[in-house]
Amino acid sequence: MSECLVSFLVPIREAPETTLTSLFSIKDNSSDKIDYEILIRFDEDDETFAALIPKITEMFEGTRGVVKIIIGPRFGYEGLHHYYNELAAISKGKLLFLWNDDVQILPVKAGWEVTGHSVDMATFERWDEILQQDEDNRESHIHVLTPTEVYWNLPEPGPDVKYHKQITTMAFPILTREAYEVIGSFSHSPLNDGYLLDLATLRLDGKFIRKRCRINLLHQPDSDEKGASFRIRTPEYAEAFHTHYSDEVSAHCEEARRKLHQHWLEKH
């Protein structure tokens, strides 16, 4: 097996349809020339996984995507980082991609295949080739790549609209293996994206350690007609939010930043 470019870290609970759509977008938009991993974590009390697992393994059969599955105790939303840390621990990729079941790789039209029969076929970019280019081109101070997220199912901007149709680059950070090994964990907060964005406020030689990468994602979080996420109204989210802003998580993040900075100084 050649070097694995990226490990998708995917904690899933009771979401069979969105999971299949999401994973299919990874398979369907890849060149199938570059190795990658799909690492999934199910709760042992999730009643949907038995039916889902054979569909997933079948989907990636004969492709360059290796599937590994962990089934274990439930940590809940407030313990989301434990799932990511478990998955990161068995990962092999040069990049560790925080993934959810409500996100898909977006196809990018890149040209036309001329058929000579008056109908030309559109050709599309392959996410793995784009990510490989971005990885090859990554400067040594960059440790967090942030894909481009498209939210085109959200409402138009307007009064009382919480989140409108937009482009962002915040929710699905990709951590380098080098940084993961220096820090020793993927995240210490259930708000994993926020934690990694906090980590990425570190500057090395005056330059931010994060960079937007060219992979385009379609993110479709469950939300109301004003674009407000249903998740943020739950008690589990309130607990996760409280944990994220605790002194303990803050100290972990500071320590992670210190380790990365120290590593940079030793290398340069």
Place this chain on the structure above:
Amino acid sequence: MSECLVSFLAPIREGPETTITSLLSIKENASNTIDYEILIRFDEDDPTYLDILSKVMEMFEGTRGEVKIVIGPRYGYEGLHHYYNELAAISRGKLLFLWNDDLEILPVRSGWKERNGHHQMEDWDMILKEDFEDMGPHIFLLFPTEVYFPSDKDLYERHISNLSFPILTRKGYEAMGHFSESPLNDAYLVNVGCLILEGKCIRKRSRVMLHHKCEYHPNRQGASEIHATAEMGVKELADQEAIRGAAAQIVTQSLATEALSKNGLL
């Protein structure tokens, strides 16, 4: 004045509202720390240009965006490349950006600068500068990421594309000696961009995000017929050869620089 990063080449006809919205998106999403140019070409018989002209000048006053206007004879849609070639001829930017009035720079919300901070908005000029600086010596064309959020008037379903708004590098422009030879300027440059140098494509997608509100243009059919001629294919091949020559020169120069540097002469 410092070096100009990019020249927006914008031929406009009777599009006062879309033009203002389009140019405002450039101004509002810039860091205002990098120089750029807005080069506009109006037809002399366009009754709307006098009104737009003053608004555009005022819009960019005190910014790093310098506005230049060319007013001249009408070439029509089938002569669209003549507008782009005129604008390219007076451009100074290191990059030449094919622009339309139905286009906007899309704001991108990004992470914070300090821990537990608030989100920031990206600046297109900083992103384009980064993309330009790390694109590699074999790249002659950057293609921004186009997002099609559909409305009733739009021609296409929602999708992401990477074909319609090529950004030609100055070295590519100088090698070719023109911006485009076809009224379908985007397709012309996509065809030129099919050139492979040492196994590598000469084009690359840029992270600049565009919102394209594309509507059907009745004169496109005539332009398509011009574009599809055998003569156009010959011109594209000649441009590919010119770029191949320019690339070889760049490699020779960089090898010479490396040798001088190794010998302590630089």
